[in-house]
Amino acid sequence: MPRKYTYGPFQSRRLGLSLGVDILTKQKTCTYDCVYCEIGTTSLLVPPTYELNNPPSALYRKEIKEMMRLFPNLDSITFGYNGEPTLNSHLADFFKITLEEHSEVKWLETEPYISLFTNSSTVHLEKVRNRIKNFDYVLAKLDVGSDDEFIRTNRPHEKVPSIETIINSLSKLRQMMKKKKFGIQSLIYNSYRKDFYSNNNEKNIINLGNAIKKIKPDTVQIYSIARIPSEYFVYAISDKRKKSIVKTLKEIINNDAIEVNYY
Numbered sequence: 373m374p375r376k377y378t379y380g381p382f383q384s385r386r387l388g389l390s391l392g393v394d395i396l397t398k399q400k401t402c403t404y405d406c407v408y409c410e411i412g413t414t415s416l417l418v419p420p421t422y423e424l425n426n427p428p429s430a431l432y433r434k435e436i437k438e439m440m441r442l443f444p445n446l447d448s449i450t451f452g453y454n455g456e457p458t459l460n461s462h463l464a465d466f467f468k469i470t471l472e473e474h475s476e477v478k479w480l481e482t483e484p485y486i487s488l489f490t491n492s493s494t495v496h497l498e499k500v501r502n503r504i505k506n507f508d509y510v511l512a513k514l515d516v517g518s519d520d521e522f523i524r525t526n527r528p529h530e531k532v533p534s535i536e537t538i539i540n541s542l543s544k545l546r547q548m549m550k551k552k553k554f555g556i557q558s559l560i561y562n563s564y565r566k567d568f569y570s571n572n573n574e575k576n577i578i579n580l581g582n583a584i585k586k587i588k589p590d591t592v593q594i595y596s597i598a599r600i601p602s603e604y605f606v607y608a609i610s611d612k613r614k615k616s617i618v619k620t621l622k623e624i625i626n627n628d629a630i631e632v633n634y635y
């Protein structure tokens with residue numbers, strides 16, 4: 373069967389055996405142009421209010437059904453990976469079909485999560501929060517705790533709100549998802565360029581810790597660059613550094629209900 377929407381499944385360190393679902397067009401569409409992006413430069417940099425009218429075709433149900441039956445050992449069916457999925461105004465329709473088909477499968481062990489990666493730039497919009505609140509597991513990006521770091525690292529579209537608004541909106545979304553799993557994922561990287569500071573600095577880690585303390589997610593995932601980044605001058609931090617970031621964050625968050633790990 374030719375596949376249009378799904379790819380993998382592949383073994384993910386953070387999600388287990390994950391089937392990727394891409395509901396955007398082939399052109400990378402995002403509200404950010406992160407320096408470390410592993411899928412290249414953003415060809416279509418859009419504001420958070422941008423709506424991609426890309427409804428699921430009849431093929432989606434057929435494809436997702438077949439993939440779920442082929443892999444009854446999945447840990448996650450994951451929307452994202454290629455641009456910002458919340459920009460598709462039909463995200464909830466894709467979710468509904470996925471859920472319907474998910475409930476028809478005889479899963480081998482535990483049922484896989486229906487998960488969503490978001491870069492968090494659209495969660496200040498109520499309609500977007502409503503679009504994503506039903507997912508079993510939402511992993512929201514937060515790499516920085518201040519606007520200057522935000523502009524340098526994520527290079528957002530000029531209409532993306534401030535990092536403070538984003539943090540407050542993540543907090544709101546988390547409240548709407550109390551019975552679901554909610555995670556923050558933070559990519560920390562280094563820079564070879566002397567005139568370009570990376571987000572791997574204590575001030576940023578402290579700001580991040582304070583933001584996470586406020587949001588109160590279930591999990592925090594610290595990770596770094598694993599493939600070729602968009603900009604040549606950025607590179608991965610070491611595992612030793614990840615470990616020390618986790619330690620600092622745990623001290624700031626001071627809440628055993630929030631699991632902080634590195635990958």
Ligand code: SF4
Nearest residue numbers: 402404406409455491
């Ligand atoms: S938010 Fe994700 S897809 Fe968009 S530029 Fe950043 S890393 Fe790439």
